[in-house]
Amino acid sequence: MARDLSLSLQQTTNTVEESLDLIRLSLDERIYVKMRNDLELRGRLHAYDQHLNMILGDVEETVSTIEIDEGTYEEIYKSTKRNIPMLFVWGDGVILVAPPLRVG
Amino acid sequence: MHATLFYSFFKSLVGKDVVVELKNDLSICGTLHSVDQYLNIKLTDISVTDPEKYPHMLSVKNCFIRGSVVHYVQLPADEVDTQLLQDAARKEALQQKQ
Numbered sequence: 001m002a003r004d005l006s007l008s009l010q011q012t013t014n015t016v017e018e019s020l021d022l023i024r025l026s027l028d029e030r031i032y033v034k035m036r037n038d039l040e041l042r043g044r045l046h047a048y049d050q051h052l053n054m055i056l057g058d059v060e061e062t063v064s065t066i067e068i069d070e071g072t073y074e075e076i077y078k079s080t081k082r083n084i085p086m087l088f089v090w091g092d093g094v095i096l097v098a099p100p101l102r103v104g
Numbered sequence: 105m106h107a108t109l110f111y112s113f114f115k116s117l118v119g120k121d122v123v124v125e126l127k128n129d130l131s132i133c134g135t136l137h138s139v140d141q142y143l144n145i146k147l148t149d150i151s152v153t154d155p156e157k158y159p160h161m162l163s164v165k166n167c168f169i170r171g172s173v174v175h176y177v178q179l180p181a182d183e184v185d186t187q188l189l190q191d192a193a194r195k196e197a198l199q200q201k202q
Contacts, residue, residue: 024197027190046186047193049107050200055189085181090174
């Protein structure tokens with residue numbers, strides 16, 4: 001009986017119960033997305049689904065690379081950025097979703 | 105109930121110009137002709153956008169792209185109703201929980 005009650009509550013609940021619900025709280029907010037191949041996105045979340053397919057607006061994409069200096073073998077960290085006004089992102093590239101990281 | 109949020113969204117964009125970026129770094133600009141439940145995409149009147157990263161597709165006019173090889177789709181911002189999308193995403197998220 002307790003289970004029936006909780007099932008009927010679930011049909012109208014707006015509470016945060018699982019990790020996808022945390023993403024729901026970020027709709028219309030700016031978020032940070034870490035993706036495979038050293039890609040990062042920062043943009044406004046407009047839509048998502050359970051596969052983490054997403055639509056982001058006002059996106060800044062950062063590609064990070066490491067170049068090795070041939071002589072000194074030192075690692076040079078470089079990043080390239082570009083801006084895209086509206087972007088659909090395939091979920092299979094997504095590693096994590098978070099509020100934007102604040103630096104400094 | 106299968107999630108169809110983005111399928112419906114892409115159907116509403118048929119006829120608009122988009123840029124599809126594939127996982128192999130190829131970027132294809134074209135008119136969205138159709139989409140299916142797997143988000144496979146058919147584009148017409150295609151051209152390759154990024155000059156550094158293209159194979160030779162000069163004679164190709166239309167193409168079918170398997171959804172799973174797509175990395176991004178760049179969309180025309182003014183054709184997207186963000187409020188509608190957010191509401192639909194909220195509804196679908198609540199539906200998926202059941």
